[in-house]
Amino acid sequence: MFARFWTADAVSMLGTHVTTLALGILAMDQLGAGAADLGVLSAAQWLPYLLFGLLAGVLADRRRRRPILIGADVARAAVLALIPTLHALGALTLPVLTGLVAVFGTLSLLYDAAHQSFLPRLVPPERLITANARMEQTRAVTQTAGPLVAGWLVKAVGAPFAIVLDAVSYVVSALVLATIRVPETVPTPETRNLKREIRDGLTWVYRHPVLAPLALTSHVWFLFNSMVTPVFAFFVHKELGFDEFELSLTFAAAGVGTVLGASLSTTGTTRLGAGPVIVLGRWLTPAAFALIPFADATPTGLAILAAAQFTWGFGVGIDSPPEMGYRQAITPDHLQGRMNSTIRSLNRGMIVIGAPVGGLIAHHAGPRTAVWVGVTGLVVQAVAVTCSPVRRARIPQ
Secondary structure, eight states: OHHHHHHHHHHHHHHHHHHHHHHHHIIIIISOOOHHHHHHHHHHHHHHHHHHHHHHHHHHHHSOHHHHHHHHHHHHHHHHHHHHHHHHTTOOOHHHHHHHHHHHHHHHHHHHHHHHHHGGGTSOGGGHHHHHHHHHHHHHHHHHHHHHHHHHHHHHHOHHHHHHHHHHHHHHHHHHHTTOOOOOOOOOGGGOOHHHHHHHHHHHHHTSTTHHHHHHHHHHHHHHHHHHHHHHHHIIIIISOOOHHHHHHHHHHHHHHHHHHHHHHHHHHHHHOHHHHHHHHHHHHHHHHTTGGGOOSSHHHHHHHHHHHHHHHHHHHHHHHHHHHHHHHHSOGGGHHHHHHHHHHHHHHHHHHHHHHHHHHHHHHOHHHHHHHHHHHHHHHHHHHHTSGGGGOOOOO
């Protein structure tokens, strides 16, 4: 059953990375978006996580998770299909695109709440690190291939129609998920109390001696990481003048780094424990982003940008499996949805703040300044997680 779950995830992730690049190119080249606009567009996708994330966690714990996954995939395919349709009709504007991205983000919120909580029903606790590492490796491969495919598609058929590939990928994912059969128990109606259920999820995360600092530092990581992410595309494509394919090469380098990081993650966790590996990953992000301001519009500059993305990807790849595996292993099944959504919603909520702030800083002070602000904040979270109980975290067997 895990193989089918993994297949569905791989297919949809390939399409997602195509859309990530294509949306940015579409907004910049055809709708006239600047750095601040890209920040708002990025924030729109994650605003639902901030507004509705805790409710999504309750829903994932109240309902069977597989139907949520299938329904969200089908709905996301429909929303993405509207983008090329509206473009062909001449009705696609930046506000309309932003609205569609917000709807897409709401559906992704529901999917993510169920997705992270469904995996522990497919594999035993002792295999969660390996399962998460395999999925992270797959995400990394799609992160490498997706931008390259997107760069080619954008040149061949244009950004709006490149997004069609993502819509198709969600349909395929839904069909594969429909073949999975696994018993799912649902709490009885008399146990349901929305306020208490939300409070229980918050209490579990923020009063746990390790989960609390792990969650809080991840919120800070997402805040400052999101200041850099939309600025990076603008800096590379508009300020330095690299074309769509060259931009896609830098994103592909991140995928290669993530593959390598995820490949070493299980071994590192076995030898050192989850905590030290998580701490290492958290330090690599500011180290990676500190390279970006030194890039210029030369082949050497492009190599520096690719190295920055590779290092960033390596950090994410080595950190994500033990972090996710630890969270899933120590959390009871009836709290999985709320635990995942509590952390994920606030993480994505940080993007709602960080992305537009990073865009505004880039607009008024320049992209390099925005990157240095992000690096400073990321160093602060790295110091904090290093000094916390997270560094001693071990996954129970």
